[in-house]
Amino acid sequence: MTAQPIEQAAQPRYPEKTLADVVRILTGDVDDDVREEFQAALATAGSAAKCCNCFDPLTELVEAWWPRAVFWTEPEGARRILADADDIMRNGLGDRPRHPASEVFAAWEERHGQKLNVKL
DSSP states (O other), X not given: OOOOOOOOXXXXXXXXXXXXXXXXXXXXXXXXXXXXXXHXXXXXXXXXXXXXXXSHHHHHHHHHXXXXXXXXXXXXXXXXXXXXXXXXXXXXXXXXXXXXXXXXXXXXXXXXXXXXOOOO
């Protein structure tokens, strides 16, 4: 009898830190304002790259926008987080559970197996 592998929850596949992947995510299923802002930044970086005859503006664009591409990897989750943040901004925390920073840091350290370099 052989042991069956333990199934783990599938982690979202983050986009590669490349122009193609950042463009794929941020021109896909994202909010209109995010798409428009990114497309304007992409056009500006493309023009700057042509002017300097180099890739530096496009590399800088990827560095600046990759975190947002990661955020929008799961559009439903991103929209849920944004709606929750908007609700908190409008109405306060309400009855949401509150956790002391020490608990949050301890949970993160346990999950990731390394210490955070923060002071409480």
